Structure formats: C-alpha cells, structure tokens
Amino acid sequence: MTTKNAKVALVGASGYVGEELVRLLLGHPHADLVAATSRQFAGQTLAEIFPRFAHDEKANGLKFSDADPKQLARDAEIIFLALPHGLAAEFAKPLVQAGVRVVDLSADFRVNDAAVYKEFYGHDQVAPELLAESVYGLPEIYRDKIRDAKLVACPGCYPTSILLPMLPLVREKLVGPKNVLVTSLSGVTGAGRKVEADYLFAECNESMRPYGVPKHRHLAEIEQELSIAAGKKITIQFTPHLVPVNRGIISTIYVDVTNKIHIAAIDSVFENGYGSEPFVRLLGKGRLPDTKNVVGTNFIDIACKIDNRTGRLILMSAIDNIVKGASGQAIQCFNLMRGFPETAGLL
Amino acid sequence: MTTKNAKVALVGASGYVGEELVRLLLGHPHADLVAATSRQFAGQTLAEIFPRFAHDEKANGLKFSDADPKQLARDAEIIFLALPHGLAAEFAKPLVQAGVRVVDLSADFRVNDAAVYKEFYGHDQVAPELLAESVYGLPEIYRDKIRDAKLVACPGCYPTSILLPMLPLVREKLVGPKNVLVTSLSGVTGAGRKVEADYLFAECNESMRPYGVPKHRHLAEIEQELSIAAGKKITIQFTPHLVPVNRGIISTIYVDVTNKIHIAAIDSVFENGYGSEPFVRLLGKGRLPDTKNVVGTNFIDIACKIDNRTGRLILMSAIDNIVKGASGQAIQCFNLMRGFPETAGLL
C-alpha cells in the first residue's frame, strides 16, 4: 500500500509545543510540512529560530510566515494549531469551514459544554458551533472517532496523565465516583515559553511549589471525561506543583476502590484495556514511574498499588508533558486521521 | 542573666544532617562544640572534611574522633546523635545512663510503641526502656516537655512538614480523623549522603519519582502524633516523591473538614496556635509555599485553601528538610533544654 504523504501546516510554531511539533513533523515519514506560522519570527527560517534543526534541509528551506487561513487551507490538508486558547477557536473556524482538518492543541475544543468552558477559562468559547464536531484526542479512548474527525481537540498534559490511568477503572466501575484526589508534578515547560519573572531560571531552580490551588483549568476536561466514563458526575481534587525539570509530569492519584478488591483485578483491567496499546507501558510489580524513563518519548508509564491500611488504590503515571501531553499525542491523532501507522514518526 | 555556654558533642557528623549541625553549632552563640565523631574521618579536622568551614578557627582546631561514649559523657553535657536508626539507640543507652542529655536525630525514640517501631523499621527497638523518657522534639507542640527532657527524639523531616499544619486543626476537631491524604515532595538530601546509584546526579537530575509507596516509615510517627492529638486512631495516606533540588520539602495535605466551615475559622485556629511561634510563618491570602523561601532557614511556611467544590481543606507547607526537618529543629530543642533564647543560632 502506498499512502500518499500528508501536507500539513503548523500555526503558532514558536512555543515549546510548536517547536516539538516541528521536530516530530520534520522526522515524520509521511508528513510534509508545507507551512509554519509565527508572527514573531515571520520571514526567518525554522533553522534560524531553532538551532537544534540547523542541519535539516527542510528547516533551512522553510520560512515562518504570517498566518493566513485561506492560504493555509489551500496548501495543507491537516493543520495543527498551537495557539493560546481563544485565539485557537477563532483560527479554527475558517479552516474547518474550508474543509481542512484541524488538530488543535489548545483547550478551546476540549470542553463540550460552553458554559463550563467559560467558568474555567473566563471568557466565551469563540466557536461553540464547532463543539459538536470536535473529538477529544485521546487515542486510547477515542481512536475510532479520531480517525474520521474534522476537528481534534488534543488533551491537556495533566488530563492525559490522569485520564489514562483512571478511565479503564472508572468504566469498569472498580473506582467509585467519590474521593478522587490527584497530586501532579510538572516540569517548567508546562508553563509554555512565557517570558514572565515566575519562570526565570533562578525563580524555578531549587524551588518546588504548588500552584493553581484549588481550581486549575484542566479540571474542566478531566471531570468531563471521568463523568462520561462513569455515567455520572465526578468531581475531583487536583493540585499541580511546579518542579525544576524541563519536562515531565508525575501524577499520583488516590481513589477509593468500590469494594474489597485484589490488585490482580486492577491489573487485569489494565491489561485488557491497554495490553496492546503502543504507547501505554504498564509497569510491573514493584516498579514505580520516573519521568526520566519517558522524557522525549510518547509513552505513558502507569503503576498501581493497593494500600491495605487505608483501602485505597494509588495510581501513578509519568509522561513527557510536551510529547504524550501535547505534540506527540497530536501526531498520534494525525496518524489515525490519515490512516498511517499509529506509531509513525513517534518511535 | 549570664548563662554559661553549653558543651556539646556531635556523634556521626559526616552526613548532611551532621554537617548542618556542625554549621549551626559553629555559629551558635551559646554552644561550645567539644567533640565531633566520625569513624570515616577520624583524625582529620572539620575544616579538612567540610571545605565550607575552612576559614573557621574552631573547625580547624577540632578533629573528628572515634565515638567513645565514656569520653563523650565526660566532656559534653548535651550530645547530638546523627546516626542511622538502630545504632542511635545503642549509642544513646550509655549516654543517658551516664546522665548526659541526648538529642537524637534518628527515628529510634520517635515511636513510643516498640511494636509499631518494629513493624515499620523491621528490627527490634534496641533500647525500649528509654522510650518512656524520650520526648518528641517538636517545640511548637511539646515545648515544656522538651525543656526538661533527658532524651529528645527529633521528628523526621516529612513528619515535621505534615504535623505542624495538621495538629492545631486536629486538636480543635476541625479536621476529621478520616480521609487524610498527603503528597510530599523532597529534595535529594532527604536520602542522606548515601552512596548509591539511585542518588547519583544523572539519576536524579531531570527526574521526578514517587517512592516508598504505600507505607513509608515516617507514617509511624505521623500517625502516632495525629492520633494523640485526635484522641483516637488516625490512619493516613502518604506518598513521598523525589525531586531534583538539594533541599526542601513541600507537603500538600488533603483533609475532610468536619462540617461546613469557613476559612476564617481555620485561620483563627492557626493564629491562636502559631501566632507567636518564632519559626512558623502563616502565609496570608493568596500566598502559596515555595521551598526557595525557606531553604537554609528553620522556618515552616504554611498555607491553606478551602475547596468549595469538594468540601475539602488543602493544607500546604514548605520546610528545609535539613534545617527545620532535622538539624535546625534539633538546635531549637537544644535551646529549650538549656534555657537559651529559642531562636539562638537560628536566625
């Protein structure tokens, strides 16, 4: 079978997520990057802005352009949006109308309910008419829908690290809807390439700190997906922490187990759910996740322990926030959308 | 009032806790360090082993010696033990018998119940007859007992960061005995100066990982002290994480609040309990703890938030694991024991 390569464009390429998408797309065997936009860098080549790609022929040939939806819609068949929320929805509208398929990495199309979106993001969802078409881009859960999606809303980094360990157990009713508590640790790229004093080296190095307490925006999509899986409303506790590493997320999740349950039952649900997933690694007995084993990859490492003293299950996961938590997962969706091998460009 | 200086000795001075005790004792206005022992470094001066103190006259004059309890008991009136558990109790016995006061930084005398000690530490408590005399060295809670104690068991680093935020609320019954969950993040010195592959730079840097799941040893003393304060048995969930910083602990604690409670009530309990404590800083509205504000100091920073969505209280604290979590707290106890100003040598 000789599948034709896909012409793709990337809008908003200058942040960490955009740069990682450039890396993945330049190395992708079936993607032709035809345009990358950045207001800030327009006119300069990708190689000039990202010295990591200085050797790459394509990166030397391709210049950042201003984002012109019409032009992009003519040149590309799938367009990745790595834009701030709000802006992303605005940009997606004409593209979807023009029939181009969109992989959006912002939060704009993750939350199905525009009212919930507004509650968490503080402004109206700009393109609510597109919500019905958008698919939540978690391949392990929505693989089939992603294949045919016109608009994929890539999950947030924390949600990816929390939903993948929880969803199989929630669906099987092994985990109750109450008393779900999550503590996450994130590397500093999680904040994006924001030029703010809080993210200066000397403010983050030798520092650890909770933030976004108690109502981080990612709760909107986490609770949405958990509730869908449970068939009833799930409200969780979630506290992210900033840690001085470049990349990585650890999520440690506490759940009440519905009744006296053996770890073998949990393992079996995971094995059934994820045994053949290419990017989910179930850590065996005695193993705990460590971000250094996943950084730079699209894997999620998942471990679980039952605490007999408290009757609780402890789920732990590790991902690279920029890869499985953003750009890698976007590529995984892209592969599905175009019928390429799901792991193409990701191993 | 002219108080005479105290002659003190330090047994097991070569780890991070020992080195920090050296630093604090060299700078203490009322302590005369008369001996420091270390099998490994016997015969070398403190200045030779710890280049940070290369300028210090006392550090140049004092050589590490082998630990001879009889000699130490003759030379010093208060002796700090910075030894591994098991060894510490063995060493404390002859000292206490000889009438010397002991400040022990190991876990040996923290757990009142020898059976619980054995459950968590895997071997018998070596000197159970001393348990009745030992005082848990948390000055904010046991100040008066510490003053007269013959044997002070300095709390562990995690317990310090967890108990100080919780105890006032538990005592006032504002916090129920159920559903207490704690996630802690610790810098790598928390593991001591252990020469093991797991703590090599390249294994810890750019890494985050949970460990000790689900039954970390510190649970023994945490639950003991919570249970004493509550007047009934409290079992908690606790997950520590290793984070690539040298020093610092963040503890994020989730508790159910017994009934609909306003944050003002919590604040008021903290204000009553800690308003005049020299080393407890209650962070005001909107402030969250950050280890970089406490590293190198004996302070604990405490913040709390009520999450109205979940009806839970979130307590957050930051300490330096080596100072307030070990050596600084030991000095604070020492000051109490000898009637020196509690902050002497610590500000």
Next chain:
Amino acid sequence: MTTKNAKVALVGASGYVGEELVRLLLGHPHADLVAATSRQFAGQTLAEIFPRFAHDEKANGLKFSDADPKQLARDAEIIFLALPHGLAAEFAKPLVQAGVRVVDLSADFRVNDAAVYKEFYGHDQVAPELLAESVYGLPEIYRDKIRDAKLVACPGCYPTSILLPMLPLVREKLVGPKNVLVTSLSGVTGAGRKVEADYLFAECNESMRPYGVPKHRHLAEIEQELSIAAGKKITIQFTPHLVPVNRGIISTIYVDVTNKIHIAAIDSVFENGYGSEPFVRLLGKGRLPDTKNVVGTNFIDIACKIDNRTGRLILMSAIDNIVKGASGQAIQCFNLMRGFPETAGLL
C-alpha cells in the same frame, strides 16, 4: 567603644543584588535600613515582595518608596545604589553633592577613564566629574582608600573573581603582562532578574553556553586594575560561560610565569598578601575550588597549580557572584567606611 549604628538606604532594591543587600542589611548588627526604593514595588513592604523575609519585623515595617534623592540624603548617611549603569551615575550626583556617602554597585564609577567607559558601555559616563573621587571597592587592595571614600564603586562579579587571584602576583612581577587568558563560569543570577526569554528556566537548565565573546564589558575594569598593578598596559583574553546554577562563579586563569618559578614562591606571595584577609581562603595542596563551598558567603576560594609541561600557572577561584561579587563586598566596604569590624554582618 560604642559606635553608633549607621542609617542606610538602598536604591533599586528589586533585583537579585538588591534583595541580597536587603538580606545582609536586615541582619547587620550596625546598620539601620531606613529606606528602600523601587519604582515597581513602591507602597508594598519588603516582606510582601520578598517572602524570605516574611518573619522579619523590619521587613514588615518598611515599605518600598519611590527614589527621592533629597529625601534619601536627609534620612541616610550611606546609600547603596543597585541600579543599571547610566542611571546609577545620574542618581549618585545629587547624593554626593549633598554630602551623603555612596556605595554604587553598577559599573558607572569603576572605570577611571570616561573614554574607556564609553568604548565598553556604549554611552557617555554621565558624571565624569565624580570619577576622581570614586574608589574601586576591592577591600583587599584598596582598604585604606575605601575607609575615607565618598563614593565607592563596587567591582563586578567576574572582576572580583579574577583580580583577587592575579593582583598579588602581578604586583610582585611574578606574572608577565602577556598571555593572560581567563575562562569563567557563572550562575544565572549573574544576568540579574532580567525577564528575557534567554533566562527562562527551560532555556538555561540542561544548557551550557559561552557568551559575550570576545569583548565582555567587565574587561574594562579588569584590565584597568591589572595595568595599574603591573605599571603597564595589560590586555587579557576573557570568555564567560552561562551554567545552570543559581549562584557562583568559577574563574580559571592561565598566566605565563616570568621565569622558572616554584609553586612555593607563588604560595608565599599569596600568604603574604592574603594570609590575614578575613574573606580570602587559600586552598591548600591538592584542593580545587568548588562554588558549593562559597555560595551564600563572602569568601573567595583560591587555588593554584603550576603545569610543568607548559610552563604556565593556573589560578582558579570561586565566589558567590551575588555576595563577594556584589552585595557582600558592598557591605564589606560599608563596614570599612564606617569603622565597623570588616566582617560585621558577613559571617
């Protein structure tokens, strides 16, 4: 002798150097901080802006104010300027005229020759009439002049780390004027609290890079002081590198030795020059400097080795760029100016 405390003010308190001056002044036994200025933070207390000092009574009582030279001149007898170059000289003028003594931490008064200043800083020296009065604030070299100075120009961080090892050897003609090469490594606070993308955590962490090649501004003062000591013009090679630590400088200096010389002669010059200096630590045989031994202190650690293969002397030094390289040295000068013990507030 009961010396009256000195009333001091700090202008431009919001950067890393300013914050460290606040720390040192709050803890200084003979300094009363009567004013701290910051346009950005005017109206807020020092404790609010710097959570490290949240417990400090003075930090809670003192609010940042706008900088009003007249008012400051009335209230303080010595004023520290932690301002950008250019601005500092402008601010110093009215203060010096009003008879207040000034300790300036910018580069404005370090370079005696206004033409050289312009060559390296790209603009005119704003107050050239003050150059004649200004003293280069390296206490080990200009101690007596500093005592009586109206205006002290505190040395730059790199210059401090380079001049202290070199000057005694240059003065004794043991080191030739040619072929001096210096490579320095600096922590990121060396760039100040500049909110620029280059200094974001993820741009500095896991990164090492040379910068300012080949003509870093600090060359102006380094060559000036070397030339004064040598009695003839010395031009050197100097390359700084940015390294992912918060604080610290390592300077590795290569010099031709004028003739076949034994290390003992070098050691003896150092011993004579620095044997009784309170903040210079000459590392003994086999010891090499490590920034972790000086960070947070006002010490400079100096080591030297002769390479018989090449006939060169290698000098190595370590300082804390913010303490001995800036704020600590400023306090050392202040102590001299007011006749306080030179180490007051610094040990």
Next chain:
Amino acid sequence: MTTKNAKVALVGASGYVGEELVRLLLGHPHADLVAATSRQFAGQTLAEIFPRFAHDEKANGLKFSDADPKQLARDAEIIFLALPHGLAAEFAKPLVQAGVRVVDLSADFRVNDAAVYKEFYGHDQVAPELLAESVYGLPEIYRDKIRDAKLVACPGCYPTSILLPMLPLVREKLVGPKNVLVTSLSGVTGAGRKVEADYLFAECNESMRPYGVPKHRHLAEIEQELSIAAGKKITIQFTPHLVPVNRGIISTIYVDVTNKIHIAAIDSVFENGYGSEPFVRLLGKGRLPDTKNVVGTNFIDIACKIDNRTGRLILMSAIDNIVKGASGQAIQCFNLMRGFPETAGLL
C-alpha cells in the same frame, strides 16, 4: 543494493555509554543486537534494567549475559566494548585474534605510543601488539581507514570536542603549535555511572568545579592527534570543569593565529573541511554553541571568533558527550565499517 544487517554484540552494557549504545542499536535499521554483556545484570533482560526500553520487543527478549569472548566471536561480527581501560584491551585481544572486528570505546587503543599510554594511565598497555592495527575513530579525519579497520579506538569525549574544531586549522598551518589553551565544561555523565560520593546529586547540583588539573588523561590523545596534523609536537593546556547538567560538553579553545588573518580564511578552511560532513554544523555569524542544541544528537556545533584586541582565535564547540563523544561516534564508525549510510540510526 541490499546490504545484510550486521550482527553486533555489546560488552559492558551497564554504564551510560553502554546504555546509549543499546538505545542506538535497538533503533538502528541495519544492526541486529545479538548479545549484551554485564556481570552485574547477567540473567536480566535489557528491558528490566533500562526502563526506557520497556516497550521494546528486542529489549524484552535479550538478556544480559556474562562476557564469553569465544561465544561472542561466534555470534557477532562486530563487537562494541564499553569497558574500563585496561580491561578493554584484555578483552579485545581474543576477539581480534578470532577475526571479529572491534569498536572499543575505552582509551586503550587511542594512544599509539605505549609509553605515553603508561605515563597517562598509570599502567602498561595490555595489548601493545594491537596498536598498529587500531584506527582512531574520528570519522571526519580517518574515514577511509575506519572503513577497513579491524579495531577502532573511539575518541574520548573531550578530544572529540577539541580536535574537530582544531584539526583543519592545524593542518592548514593557520594555527601555530604554541599557546593552545582549552577550557572545557562537561556534564556529570562524563564521569560514567560511578557510584562515588563526588557524583551524588547534592554534591554536583548547584556546584561548578575544575578537576584533573593540570594533566587530564585525555591530553595524551589530544596532543597525539594535533601533533600528527601539525607535523610537529604540540603541547596544550587543558582544564576540564564539572557542571550540573546530565549531558554535554562545551570546549572553548584559544589559539594564536600564525599571522594577521581574517575570519574569512578560517571560515573557508572550515567550509572546505566540513561543508559536507553530516554531523558537523558550522554556526554562522554571531552564533555561539549551546549544549542544549546538540544533546541527544550526534552533531558537533562549531563557532569561531577572532579577537582583534589580542590577536587570538577563539574556537568554541558543543557536543553530547555520550553521543558524538562516545556511543554515537561509535555507531558512525560502525556504519563506515560495514558500508551502511554513515548517518544510519543517527538522525
């Protein structure tokens, strides 16, 4: 052309260099890893020991074995040795005798002169009879010899970073043989996975330090290769520094230029020498190397500046010490030896 895959084995797979070779070989399109040896891990699979490869089928199927030269010689046609010096030569002997081609990553066969080897390594070269056959594995310099080599001695990490910028200029006599000085900065993996106190996280983090002054072992091979290129003996000054990053080397090299030379001449030599090299990136005007642009890759980034004030040329380079400085370069040699595309498995 259908080249058959190469059967390869890896001896001493448990260090950082070995682990990286595993990574590169598992992903190599033309290499079949048939054996990996490690005394410490014998009997366990690669996937068990290296959790990064937990998903990899081959890593799950292959167990570490004890190193049996005879068996290895039967099973593999090219064998990588990632052993300590001394041990490597001993191991290479029977392999070379058995007709297997060897890529050695130790220092044993880098130094042509056994007396020089002994001077720098403190013990006799164990297999001096093989020195005549060994080729120094710097593809940019010895490409043709490597193709036919029976025994390749992969260059050290520092030598790679120093020789590549210097050799073209030395060969063209643009750089004099005198006054070559190099300062290098290395990440901590450069020390290997040595379980020693000096390399514990808290000893390296927030630390910068020179070491190996003045006669680091790598001088032997650096001076050998420079001297060969110059046609006369070159002695250089070299000081390595340890910096708290996992990976990366920056080398800053000062050379006297033989006569008044324009940067264009230097650029032209580099362009001629390296313009078509797949792994050498010549940084353009105004660009300086940064390790973060090369970490994880086999590239070397090279920049140069002329300092008109001093008449010196400053060469700067950045590599990943484990990739271009060790395992990646070994794979590059391997590709040459077997006639695979030189970049196979490396881009």
